[in-house]
Amino acid sequence: MALETELVIPHSAQNIIEAYADRDFNEHLSKKVGAELLSFEVNGPLDGAFEIVTEQSMAADKLPDIAKKVIKGQVTVHVTHSWGAPDADGSRRADTEVKISSAPVSATSAQNLHARGDQETLSTVRGEVNVNIPLIGKKIKAAAEPYMRKFVDLQAREVSAWIAGRG
16 A cells, blocks of 8 residues: 545645745644654755755654554654756646654655646645565554555645645
């Protein structure tokens, strides 16, 4: 099972990009999932190709039950979003890499923001969790993917509320 989801966000792709590249939004989103934002960096101009690099820390008890059997204490999650330059209509694509420092667990995904004018964007996310733990790796992967889906849904709701609150 892999992550595949499509959500309509009632804002322009540019407004979504600006929120994603905002440290305050990232701190807000981290708190929503019970994590602490340790570092945040934007490399490059938002009107071209750029990267957002974050690192969050969270308690292992926030993980799926099966993962808590092998991962203890604090978990540090390193995330790199590599955004491409906008298309002619303002659509954007990001390739994302997620690495957990204290476990052989990672994830990759691609997010496309399909611009539908100034008032609507279709966000599509396709991703895969990779777990290199003998015997229970497949169980951890199966448990992690629904968490990823919940995060993508939460991110879409929160970015929409964030933009609306600043409009």
